Amino acid sequence: MEKLLLLGDEAIAQAAIDAGMSGIYAYPGTPSTEIMEYVQASAEAKNRNIRSIWSANEKTAMETALGMSYAGKRAMVCMKHVGLNVAADAFINAAITGANGGLLVVAADDPSMHSSQNEQDSRFYGKFAMIPVLEPGDQQEAYDMVHYGFQLSEDMQIPVMMRITTRLAHSRTGVARKEQKPQNELRLPSNLRQFILLPSIARKQYRELLTKQERFEAASGNSGFNKLTDHTDKKLGIIACGLAYNYLMENFPDRNVPHPVLKIGQYPVDPALIDSLYTSCDELLILEDGYPILEELIRGMLNNGKRVRGRLDGSLPRDGELNPVIVGAALGLDHARGNDVPALVKNRPPRLCDGCGHNDAFLALNEALLEYGRGRVFSDIGCYTLSALEPLESINSCVDMGASITMAIGAADAGLVPAVAAIGDSTFTHSGITGLLDAINNNAPITVLILDNSTTGMTGGQTSSAFGKVEDICRGLGLSEEHILVIKPLKKHHEENIEIIRKELAYNGVSVIIPRRECIQTLGRKLRQKAKMKELEITQ
Amino acid sequence: MKKDIILAGVGGQGILSIAACIGTAALDEGLYLKQAEVHGMSQRGGAVQSHLRIASTAVASDLIPEGSADLIISVEPMESLRYLPMLSRTGWIITSINPFVNIPDYPDMELILKEIWKQHHYVTLDADAVAKECGSMKAANMVILGAAAPLLGMKPSAIENAVEKIFASKGKDVVELNLKAFHAGRSHTMKQM
Ligand SMILES: Cc1ncc(C[n+]2csc(CCOP(=O)(O)OP(=O)(O)O)c2C)c(N)n1
Numbered sequence: 001m002e003k004l005l006l007l008g009d010e011a012i013a014q015a016a017i018d019a020g021m022s023g024i025y026a027y028p029g030t031p032s033t034e035i036m037e038y039v040q041a042s043a044e045a046k047n048r049n050i051r052s053i054w055s056a057n058e059k060t061a062m063e064t065a066l067g068m069s070y071a072g073k074r075a076m077v078c079m080k081h082v083g084l085n086v087a088a089d090a091f092i093n094a095a096i097t098g099a100n101g102g103l104l105v106v107a108a109d110d111p112s113m114h115s116s117q118n119e120q121d122s123r124f125y126g127k128f129a130m131i132p133v134l135e136p137g138d139q140q141e142a143y144d145m146v147h148y149g150f151q152l153s154e155d156m157q158i159p160v161m162m163r164i165t166t167r168l169a170h171s172r173t174g175v176a177r178k179e180q181k182p183q184n185e186l187r188l189p190s191n192l193r194q195f196i197l198l199p200s201i202a203r204k205q206y207r208e209l210l211t212k213q214e215r216f217e218a219a220s221g222n223s224g225f226n227k228l229t230d231h232t233d234k235k236l237g238i239i240a241c242g243l244a245y246n247y248l249m250e251n252f253p254d255r256n257v258p259h260p261v262l263k264i265g266q267y268p269v270d271p272a273l274i275d276s277l278y279t280s281c282d283e284l285l286i287l288e289d290g291y292p293i294l295e296e297l298i299r300g301m302l303n304n305g306k307r308v309r310g311r312l313d314g315s316l317p318r319d320g321e322l323n324p325v326i327v328g329a330a331l332g333l334d335h336a337r338g339n340d341v342p343a344l345v346k347n348r349p350p351r352l353c354d355g356c357g358h359n360d361a362f363l364a365l366n367e368a369l370l371e372y373g374r375g376r377v378f379s380d381i382g383c384y385t386l387s388a389l390e391p392l393e394s395i396n397s398c399v400d401m402g403a404s405i406t407m408a409i410g411a412a413d414a415g416l417v418p419a420v421a422a423i424g425d426s427t428f429t430h431s432g433i434t435g436l437l438d439a440i441n442n443n444a445p446i447t448v449l450i451l452d453n454s455t456t457g458m459t460g461g462q463t464s465s466a467f468g469k470v471e472d473i474c475r476g477l478g479l480s481e482e483h484i485l486v487i488k489p490l491k492k493h494h495e496e497n498i499e500i501i502r503k504e505l506a507y508n509g510v511s512v513i514i515p516r517r518e519c520i521q522t523l524g525r526k527l528r529q530k531a532k533m534k535e536l537e538i539t540q
Numbered sequence: 541m542k543k544d545i546i547l548a549g550v551g552g553q554g555i556l557s558i559a560a561c562i563g564t565a566a567l568d569e570g571l572y573l574k575q576a577e578v579h580g581m582s583q584r585g586g587a588v589q590s591h592l593r594i595a596s597t598a599v600a601s602d603l604i605p606e607g608s609a610d611l612i613i614s615v616e617p618m619e620s621l622r623y624l625p626m627l628s629r630t631g632w633i634i635t636s637i638n639p640f641v642n643i644p645d646y647p648d649m650e651l652i653l654k655e656i657w658k659q660h661h662y663v664t665l666d667a668d669a670v671a672k673e674c675g676s677m678k679a680a681n682m683v684i685l686g687a688a689a690p691l692l693g694m695k696p697s698a699i700e701n702a703v704e705k706i707f708a709s710k711g712k713d714v715v716e717l718n719l720k721a722f723h724a725g726r727s728h729t730m731k732q733m
């Protein structure tokens with residue numbers, strides 16, 4: 001079959017369509033977003049009636065996928081690494097319930113934090129949940145592993161995780177497809193109590209999970225994704241996980257590494273495979289594009305065995321993404337560097353688009369807050385977080401989705417009154433609603449700005465679950481009408497906006513101000529589409 | 541054959557359309573290819589780059605090793621300098637000289653050009669002006685692609701076909717504009733070589 005030129009994310013999406021997936025659920029987050037976007041744009045997916053839904057957050061997405069698995073069909077849930085923190089309750093417990101229809105959880109990590117708050121390694125979650133984890137080394141393997149993962153999930157009756165990183169997700173290459181499979185029929189679990197985690201049942205299910213571990217290890221030994229290539233120079237043995245294998249190979253133009261190499265693509269790893277490398281080599285080098293998970297396991301807390309090199313002994317940097325040069329240096333290989341970056345080259349950080357409504361909202365907020373002084377604006381995650389940078393420098397926190405409102409409550413309780421929360425519309429429905437309920441129930445003296453640009457801007461303009469609902473949600477939570485105020489963040493309304501914010505800052509209770517103006521980017525896209533439609537009408 | 545290319549620019553300038561043309565041409569020529577793109581945060585007006593690797597044998601790493609890029613193709617002059625450590629001693633810089641000024645401390649243009657002209661191999665051109673002459677500034681990207689074309693190790697016709705393919709959905713006029721821009725860029729470099 002002809003190869004398709006696909007991003008890693010797109011390869012995963014195409015594979016899921018081909019492997020008979022019936023539904024995909026996700027909340028956007030770099031670098032995982034393009035998986036859902038590909039399915040939503042796919043005519044094949046539409047023809048096959050595949051459900052493809054942006055959920056309110058990662059937890060609801062995970063649970064919806066689990067529900068589809070309960071009903072016997074194949075489901076996928078996708079998120080960025082920190083999304084798994086949000087979905088963790090459902091995720092960990094899904095390992096106890098087990099799966100019925102194939103359930104694949106895709107977690108996209110971001111080593112080097114290109115677009116994230118941290119670089120947590122989702123393989124830890126996989127180990128925590130004690131489920132199989134797949135870590136593709138390239139886009140083709142990602143495609144193949146989706147097919148394998150769904151099958152493994154059904155064979156072992158367990159959710160399977162696929163862990164990818166930014167580089168794989170956002171790199172494009174030719175990918176060959178497999179034959180398409182039909183979707184599963186609706187089929188209830190053979191044991192109708194499998195998903196009831198009452199203690200008496202959960203204990204039994206958990207023991208079953210424990211006994212499955214050996215089968216998981218055996219599976220990783222048989223799948224072909226963990227492969228030992230022997231070689232003569234046994235002074236060193238190399239373990240390369242996922243993408244790190246490519247960085248290793250890049251250092252050997254003939255692809256011939258003089259040492260034994262164990263390529264890892266599936267966990268839990270069969271200990272026998274590690275043992276054969278460990279006993280036959282003088283020392284080991286462990287390459288992981290993430291946390292030193294295998295390295296820590298093999299080296300052990302006491303580190304009193306053979307020398308194990310990697311991120312923990314300084315052979316590789318402790319943090320950040322790997323690359324061919326870093327891996328080459330760990331092998332003692334030299335490389336030529338180009339010229340230095342000339343001193344005149346200036347940083348060019350990301351910034352709010354020209355004409356973005358967030359800019360006007362924060363200009364007004366900055367001015368309204370002048371009389372109280374700086375340091376009292378708790379923000380959240382989205383385009384508006386860029387207001388932390390010059391020239392606005394409006395906000396003082398960005399921690400996790402939803403934390404703006406709740407941190408403001410805590411700070412106000414400590415005496416920082418008024419405290420301000422700034423949260424985007426999509427972040428509000430992701431994790432802000434419960435925090436606002438806390439604030440209202442406790443009559444916290446906080447002013448909440450729900451910056452409503454009618455989209456999920458930061459990740460490229462996906463539909464926002466909050467669309468058209470923000471005021472109703474606030475009312476429903478019990479907020480009184482006079483403290484729900486919509487403003488238009490435009491230069492011409494600057495003075496009146498300052499006045500409104502000032503008045504609510506002085507109010508000793510919860511108020512919500514909603515600066516509402518559509519994102520320039522999504523608006524532009526819509527207008528261009530409209531123009532194109534018109535053109536088509538004229539030419540037809 | 542191996543070409544490792546850094547594409548550079550500012551988020552929103554559309555370096556990925558250049559990448560798409562080269563990538564499509566490479567696939568049609570039966571070459572192997574990997575292209576690492578930057579999505580997400582930095583797309584908001586920040587510095588963006590893409591690693592495009594083409595070879596007659598399978599490509600291992602998605603990232604180009606430092607010091608081994610054959611080409612830096614940039615749609616913005618200051619951005620062309622940001623990736624110098626990636627460039628091999630024999631590598632070329634192909635860049636537009638049209639600054640994208642969205643920071644307060646953007647350096648003096650003359651100093652930037654001096655730095656570029658200090659490098660071993662470079663092609664600098666006023667892509668905006670050339671594109672305008674061809675009919676629209678929007679085609680500046682294709683002028684830069686054309687300027688890089690003689691250094692890509694592929695037949696010009698392969699890249700032309702790719703340009704046609706990529707813009708086909710936008711109509712005949714757009715295809716013609718972009719082809720014209722491509723040729724103008726290409727002859728600029730041919731004259732210099
Ligand atoms: C738990 C979690 N999920 C997803 C993300 C990725 N993410 C960061 S910002 C953002 C969009 C926020 O949209 P919105 O709140 O509407 O603000 P906008 O960007 O539109 O201004 C997303 C999805 C994240 N950082 N954390």
Ligand code: SF4
Nearest residue numbers: 353356383457519520
């Ligand atoms: S993408 Fe939209 S919300 Fe984000 S900065 Fe640009 S205009 Fe503002």
